[in-house]
Amino acid sequence: MADPAPFLSVTDLRSRTLSVAELTAALPRAELDVEAAAQAVRPVVxxxxxxxxxxxxxxxxxxxxxxxxxxxxxxSAIERALAELDPGIRAALEESIARVRAVDAAQRRPAESVEVVPGGTVTQRWVPVRRVGLYVPGGRAVLPSSVVMNVVPAQAAGVQQIVLASPPQKEFGGLPHPTILAACALLGVTEVLAAGGAQAVALLAHGAEDLGDGTALDPVDLVTGPGNVYVVAAKRLVRGRVGIDAEAGPTEIAILADAEADPAYVAADLVSQAEHDPLAASVLVTDSPELVDAVEAQLAEQVPASAHRERIEEALRGRQSGAVLVSDLDQGLTVVDAYGAEHLEIQTVDAADVAARVTNAGAVFVGPHSPVSLGDYAAGSNHVLPTGGSSRFSGGLGVQTFLRGIHVVDYDEVALKSAREAATALAAAEGLPAHGRAIDIRFER
Incomplete structure (x- = not known):
């Protein structure tokens, strides 16, 4: 009988010098055709x-x-869901909420005022978005943790109106999953919609004159939360009418590890991410061929024992997953920065020092006792993170997602006079004389 195919295909970069563009193209990555999905869901929206x-x-x-x-x-359905919630799950949700709140409380930004010149100040006020729509998926897995990760930073930012949408479940009479509703109850969210997919995003963005019960739904100003490619596509279509947090693709983990890493830990973390979705990406970056072999052996043990074996195998063997061999950790850092993983684990000697050198990642997990699963539920960090390399220019969901900076300019006459020459000269240089005149007139009357 032939040996089973390995779980991780290996890309060897040890003898190659690649530009960032070439390196990005050489690395495993899931393909996500948002444009095609947008055309499919446009009629729905x-x-x-x-x-x-x-x-x-x-x-x-x-x-x-x-x-x-x-x-x-x-x-009544929201209250009943909380009353019937398993006490152990309730305690776990309350612990998760407390930890995320502790982190988010430190992210609320005070107004920042700068005296540019005597009598002339510019202040930046941080104002919360008025009304937000939070989307919580309900496909392969029930995700009450996503309720926590969306609602808590919005509340910490001071958002006053929160609407949460989650798909209706046939087995629960067309209501969202009761664990989702219970999480809403714990967080005080009372405006909940039984709507999923592209139609939920469209409903949040456009509102409705009558939801069928005689009540109207006001449109939101911002839509956040993860979802499948059709949710992502719908967010793209409504962007501009409302703000969106990101176009999130399939989830991904990269692990930068050396020969000292525990292969059982590495394999377990790769498996945990592959459990999400057949398109989930699990990537190992290492300078140790021996570690690759040891992780492969561990996968051969762990995957068959997994509850979602078929899904995990498909994800690990997909083109988006694999192992990347590098010559040393310096090259490894170049690789993971080019990849820009949603979740990046550092399992090396001096992991904290290595992690401090990372520039592109949604979240970094340092050392053998900071697995991504901890961040999913109970680290206090947020698990709604940039995917597909977008960590190069964006960050994860947090308090700042729900805040807007507004400049307040306050100059007296003396301060304006000190800026008059520069402002009028620039107005003339740009061919906008009325701009300069609006300043000059204040000194001619």
């Missing part, structure tokens, strides 16, 4: 914009296999 709740209900029946009795989840 436009239908919701035109027909409101009726279009959402039609789409729910088509895509979720259930037509909810209520798009707005009754408060």
């Amino acid at each position: 436009e239908d919701v914009a035109a027909r409101g709740a009726a279009a959402v209900l039609d789409a729910s029946e088509r895509f979720d296999g259930v037509r909810p009795e209520h798009l707005r989840v009754p408060s």
Whole structure:
């Protein structure tokens, strides 16, 4: 009988010098055709914009296999979900909420005032978004942790109006999963919609005159939260009407490890990420061929024992996953910075020093006792993070996502006079004499 195929294909970069562009192209990466998905969901988004709740209900029946009795989840259902929640899960959610709140409390930014000249100040006020729509998926897994990760930073930022949407579940009578509703109850979120997919994003962005119960839904100003490619595509289509947090793709982990790393830990972390989705990316970057072999042996033991074996195998053997051999940790850092992973683990000697040199990652997990799974639930960090290399220019969901900076300019006459010459000269140079005149007139009367 032939030996089974290895889980991780190996890319050997030890003897290659590549530009950043070449390196990025050489690394494993999931393909996500958001544009094609956008064309597929455009009719749904436009239908919701035109027909409101009726279009959402039609789409729910088509895509979720259930037509909810209520798009707005009754408060009694939210209260009942909390009353019936398993005490152990409730305690875990409360612990997660407390830890995320502790981190987010330190991120709320005070106003920052600078006296540019005597009598002339510029102050930056940080103002929360008025109304936000938070999306929580309900596909392969129930994700009450995503309720926590979306709601807590919004509350810490001072957002006053929070609407949460999650797909209706056929087995729960067209309501979102009760654990999702219980998490909403714990956080005091009362405006909850039984809507999923592109139709939920469209509903949040456009609002509805009547949800079917005689109540209207006001549109939100910002939509956040993870979802599949169709949710991502819908967010792209409504961007501009509302703000969005990011276009998140399939989840991913990169592990930068050396010969001292424990192969059982490395394998377990690769498996945990592959468990999410067949498109999930699990990438090992190391200067140790022996570690690659040891991790492969561990995968051969751990994967068959996993609850979601088929999904994990598909993800690990997909083109988005694999092992990358580098000549040393310096090259390894170049590789992981080019990759810009959503989650980056550092399992090396002097892991904290190595982690401090990382410039591109959604979140960095330092050492053998900081696995990504900790960040998913109970580290206090946020697990809604940039994917697909977008950590090069964006960060994860946090308090700052829900804040806007507003400059307040306050100059007296003396301060304006000190800026008059520079401002009028620049106005003349740009061919905008009325700009200069608006300053000069204040000294001619």
